[in-house]
Amino acid sequence: MLRLIALLGLLSGTLSAAQPNVVVILVDDLGYECVGANGGTSYHTPNLDRMAREGVRFEQCYAQPNCTPTRVQMMTGQSNVRNYVRFGLLEKSQTTFGHLFHEAGYATCITGKWQLGQNDGGPKHFGFDEHCLWAYLDHGKRYANASLVVNDKLQAMEGQYGPDVCQAFAFDFIRRNRSKPFLLYYPMILTHGPYEATPDSKDYGQPSVKNKKGGQQHFADMVAYMDKLVGALAQELTTLGLRENTLILFTGDNGTGRGTTSTLADGSEQNGEKGSTTRGGMHVPLIVSWPGTMKPGTVCTDLVDMTDFLPTICEASGIAPPKTLPLDGRSFLPQVRGEKGSPRDWIYSYWVPLRDSQMANVGARGAVEQAFDHHYKLYSTGKFFELDHDVEEKSPLQVTDLKGDAATAAVKLQTALDQFKDARPAELDEYAKQKKEKKKKGRDKAE
Structure with a gap:
């Protein structure tokens, strides 16, 4: 019913050339301290650091302590108190930003990690035209020799690296839809454990090192590879002439996984605290880039919650969520533009x-x-x-x-x-x- 109301509300408007493309990147198990622009010194993140210098960096963004609750909040704009049932499930009656953008005429795609149940139609049920996903219909390998579901077809990809497959799927989607507005939701497979070598690691294809030192090194490799993929995505948008009209939001789904220790510029250390309601378990990076619209080099200290993403991208795209849909988020688009906006008090x-x-x-x-x-x-x-x-x-x-x-x-x-x-x-x-x-x-x- 909510989706029907949303559709009726949107039919009166038409897509214009000014409507932006939207890319939402959600990295798995990446805490605030992992990004160099946030003061982290343990990992190589030059692309994110440049995006932060040229864009808007938020210092106080918070997710839920683990992945499913965060994804439910982000996709629905609602607190988990209203719609969370159990881990690994997005209840099928929920309205997502996939629905709202699809019904507004956007091409919609999700690639990366799902882990929200199979439901009736899975990602398509929630408004996504296309998908390439791990943890949907199958929980096989996610990295080397990946097992992914591509538009409802399970594919064993011997010799292929899962994050690369998802990235290629995203590129193909963007190229095919470059002449119309699109929403790309990119909940990346990286950087969740198991910590394994990437194609850029010296020991890729060799037996994994199980000791703590080896795991820490592979996590660092995974962070660097994630950063490389984000940079390549931004470059692809530039090459296609789409960068000026594409809003990119980059964040993490919870704090860094336990067993990792990261060093900050002041010499302090941050242990991975995923699964904890302390700051280390919920504090995540947020970098926003929208050339020509944002105020470059902005550092914002306002509080941001995962429920804020839906109203933010809707406002940027001129999409009005139905008034019957109770939203707990508030748009931080004004802050992206260098305006005061309506910051949260809590x-x-x-x-x-x-x-x-x-x-x-x-x-x-x-x-x-x-x-x-x-x-x-x-x-x-x-x-x-x-x-x-x-x-x-x-x-x-x-x-x-x-x-x-x-x-x-x-x-x-x-x-x-x-x-x-x-x-x-x-x-x-x-x-x-x-x-x-x-x-x-x-x-x-x-x-």
């Missing part, structure tokens, strides 16, 4: 842990709920942290003992949490419960 997160070790801050609804700003964080359990002095959240403070700015922040953040107390649809929890029981029965029967 970010709210509803996250369902995957492991027992992540249950410490779970609240009454079975999820970790938190609200935070630049300096403070409040969990629904009542734990409060001063992030400037306790970024790892080791020393919770009692709200009743707070004074001054901290006390004011606690009131603000509690108000933010309260805004979502009735946002969770009861039918989603019932659906998740039924799925869980069905899965348990299946295990019991197998045993």
Whole structure:
């Protein structure tokens, strides 16, 4: 129904030559500290660094602590409290930016990693005309000798490197649709583990090194290869004469994977904290590039959340989401243009842990709920942290003992949490419960 309403709302308008192409790049398991422009010194990211120098770099962008929740938020513009059911699933009733752009007349494509379930029609059901994906219909190899699904056909690609196949698919899509506006959603396979050699590594094709040092080196190789692919994509758009009219947004889906240690320019180190609601598990890079429209060299400290991507790319493209679709995001396009915009005062997160070790801050609804700003964080359990002095959240403070700015922040953040107390649809929890029981029965029967 929402998609029908969206279509009716869009039919009154027509695509114009001024409508931009949109490329959304979402890298798997890449924390803020991995990009040189953000102060990272451990990895080779010259293309991203140049994009940041010439574009707009955001210092305070936050994802969810792991991949599926982030992807659901990004694609729908809604907090997970409204539509998240379980890991590895995008519930089929949801409206995505794929729907909105497809119904506005854009050519739409997704290439890279899916991991959102098979549903009724998979990516096509969610508005994407074409797809080349890992973790859809099959979870085979993603890197060397990849196994990918190309427009619903599973293909074993002996001798081919999965990220290269996805990149070539993206290039082909762009070339075929260069005369009309297109949306390319590029949730990259890189840089998620297993950490393996890339085609640019000295030991590519050799048995993988399993020790920690070898893994760290291969992660560095994967970051460098990811950067190379992003640079090649930007160059391809330039070669085709499309760069000036293409908005590129680059970000990560959660913090860096555990087991990696990255060094920053000030000499400090950041351990990979994926799967944690600390800053290291949620702080991700965000670089935006749109020549001729952006204010080059801008560094923005405003808070950005994954729900903000849908309204941002819709505003840039002149697409109005249906008013019946509740959106939690707000556009950061004005900041890209060098304007003040409407910065967030806080970010709210509803996250369902995957492991027992992540249950410490779970609240009454079975999820970790938190609200935070630049300096403070409040969990629904009542734990409060001063992030400037306790970024790892080791020393919770009692709200009743707070004074001054901290006390004011606690009131603000509690108000933010309260805004979502009735946002969770009861039918989603019932659906998740039924799925869980069905899965348990299946295990019991197998045993």
